[in-house]
Amino acid sequence: MPPVLNFKEIIARSPRVFIIGVAGDSGSGKTTFTNAIRQIFGPDLVATITLDDYHKFDRDERRRRDVTPLNPEANNLTQLEADVARLKEGRAIEKPVYNHVTGTFDPPVPFASKKILILEGLHTLYTPTLRSLMDFSVFVDPDREVKYAWKRQRDTGQRGYLSAEVSDEIARREADYTAYIEPQRCFADAIIRIGYSKYGPELGPEKNVYSISLLQNPMNQAVRDIALSIDLTSLLAFHDSDFSIEFSTRRIECPFLRALTFDGEMNYDTVRKLELSIEQQTGVTPIAMFENRKTVTATDIVQLILSWRIINRRIFLQDQT
Incomplete structure (x- = not known):
């Protein structure tokens, strides 16, 4: 095989702005599954926008109006569409800033486009215009009990909410999630399902071990193959943790999707071969x-596989050009 040019250099020289859209509920783990892209390509090439900055009302105003951020009418989606279009053209914007600590807006800040732009938020795939601007899209879809445990921990620990306030917010948001957020799953290139591990729900909060499924339609733009190698000798001799890999076909509201599910912990050597x-x-x-770690979780493995899928899409677009 001839040597492969450093793809970071190819991206840096390209005029294309590649946009990754990550949709899902608040506190669903959207940032986690694009961390591999950030680490592989680095801050010089990757920028992130959280769509919370495009809320229309501050926290007090939302309470007075009895509206949740999940309602599209509570967000400046028209401004978001215009800003993303400018960024895709390589132009800078004045980006609004929502302060989660105070629940109010800080002054806008200059925001320059980079070669890879990640959009994370509630309504990333809500409008046809936003969807047309995405080069690859993901919907992160944890089970209800997992999602709300994460939200409670984050909002009380990082955002200053009282536990009773979080409970009230969860109850108020449920109908809006079903109406406005969940339907976006069918527009995503990949769906990530997250549930408690079959080896014990306590492994989630204790060791960040969950059952993670990557759902996708059959790929028709694969550029290169990739191997997930498992050394059975090493596995049988040295592996101390429980893990499983499952491939299945599932149907949600969308067409049939192929699901690759990981659960438990694996030896780092398995993922190292994927990295190589x-x-x-x-x-x-x-x-x-994940070097210097003995084991890796299902979350780590799906991060890497998803990054490979995203990189393949970017290579495909480069080859088309």
């Missing part, structure tokens, strides 16, 4: 997100 495969395909080296 991505290095070989992209020329980006080193990729060593």
Whole structure:
């Protein structure tokens, strides 16, 4: 195989702004599953916008109006569409800033486009215009009990909410989630389902071990193959933790989707081979997100597989150009 040019250099020289859209409920883990892209390509090439900055009302005003942020009418989606279009053209914007600590808005800040732009928020895939601006999209979809446990921990620990306030907010949001957020799943290129591990729900809060499923339609734009190798000798001799891998076909509201599910913990050696495969395909080296760790979780593995899928989409667009 001929040597692969360093894909970071190719992206840096390209005029294209590649936009990754990540949709899902508040506190659903949207940032987690694009961390691999941030680590592989670095802050010089990757920028992130949280769509919370495009709320129309501050926290007190939402309470007075009895409206949740999940309602599209509580967000400046028209401004968001215009700003994302400008950024895709390589132009800078004045980005609004929502302060989660105070629940109010800070002054806007200059925001320059980078070669990879990640959009994370409630309404990333809500409008046809936003969807048309995305080059790859993900919907993060944890089970209700997992999602609300995470939200409670975050909002009381980081955002200053009282536990009773979080409970009230969860109850108020449920209908809006079903009406406005959940339907966006069918527009995503990939859906990530998150549930408690079958090896014990306590493993979630204790060790960040969950059952993670990556759902996607059959790929018709794959550029390069990738191997998920498992050394059975090493596995049978040295593996101390429980884990499982499952492939299945599922149907939600969308067409049939293929689901690859990981649960439990794996030896780091398994994921290291996956990292090396991505290095070989992209020329980006080193990729060593989880080095010095004995084991990795299902979340870690799906991060890497999703990053490979995103990189393949970017390579496909480069080849088309």
